[in-house]
Amino acid sequence: MNLDTIINSIYPLPEKSKILLKENIEEATYPKAHVLFKANTIASKMYFIKKGIVRAYANPGEEDITFWFGKEGDTIISMKNYVQNQKAYETIELLEPCELYVLDTAHLQQLFHEDIHIANWGRKFAEQELIKVEERLIFTQCRTAMERYKELMTTSPELLQRVQLGHIASYLGMTQVSLSRIRSELK
Numbered sequence: 001m002n003l004d005t006i007i008n009s010i011y012p013l014p015e016k017s018k019i020l021l022k023e024n025i026e027e028a029t030y031p032k033a034h035v036l037f038k039a040n041t042i043a044s045k046m047y048f049i050k051k052g053i054v055r056a057y058a059n060p061g062e063e064d065i066t067f068w069f070g071k072e073g074d075t076i077i078s079m080k081n082y083v084q085n086q087k088a089y090e091t092i093e094l095l096e097p098c099e100l101y102v103l104d105t106a107h108l109q110q111l112f113h114e115d116i117h118i119a120n121w122g123r124k125f126a127e128q129e130l131i132k133v134e135e136r137l138i139f140t141q142c143r144t145a146m147e148r149y150k151e152l153m154t155t156s157p158e159l160l161q162r163v164q165l166g167h168i169a170s171y172l173g174m175t176q177v178s179l180s181r182i183r184s185e186l187k
Contacts, residue, residue: 001072003101006048009073011124017117024107029099036076036092043088045102047076052098053162056090057170066170067136069095069159079129081105095163140173148172149182 003025007018027050030036037043039058049072056068056076067090070076078088082105112119139148149172152159159168169179 001050003048003050006073006075006101007121010075010128011121013117013121017115017121020115021103021111021118021121024111025101025103027099028102029097030094032094032097034094034098036094037078037088039089039091040087042085043078043081044106045104046082046108048101048103049074049076050099050101052094052096052100053159054092054094054098055163055167055171056092058090064170066167069156069163069167069171071156071158071162075125075129076100077105077129079126079133083126095167145172145174145178146182146185148174149179149186 003022004018007013007021013021025048036047036054037045049070051072054070054076055066056070057064057066059065076092078090078092080086081088108118108122112122139151143151152168152172165179166176169176172179174182
């Protein structure tokens with residue numbers, strides 16, 4: 001996905017502001033299984049996915065709990081870093097080789113002070129992320145396991161082709177055995 005499309009999906013910027021923002025963005029390529037940032041660290045960068053898929057997970061006990069997948073066009077960031085400059089809750093791992101656009105968050109913060117349009121772009125980004133978290137909370141708390149799987153099939157069928165079933169099961173809040181049972185019931 002190209003950078004202009006990603007930027008505009010967050011909030012359309014005037015051309016001068018878009019050029020200023022893009023001057024601070026670089027491209028990078030990373031291999032599968034690369035960890036962009038780890039829990040309990042402060043990440044100094046945010047990423048936009050040009051190509052590839054990633055997951056965010058926490059490890060509160062013995063097993064990882066996947067709570068987010070990112071794919072082409074999505075932004076990779078720890079909101080706790082972004083909003084409060086505090087250590088992240090999550091670890092971000094690449095599930096495929098990825099081509100990413102990289103933006104240093106210190107540069108972004110400076111741009112917020114220099115350009116009101118970029119500041120509004122940053123605000124719109126935070127608002128969109130809040131809505132995604134709200135939707136995810138409702139998704140996990142208010143639906144049965146079968147409903148969660150069916151919704152994933154409808155909204156993000158590509159995940160089922162590109163992501164290991166263990167990560168899908170974790171994301172859906174179930175065991176891999178339960179996911180296999182649900183999949184066989186639907187066949």
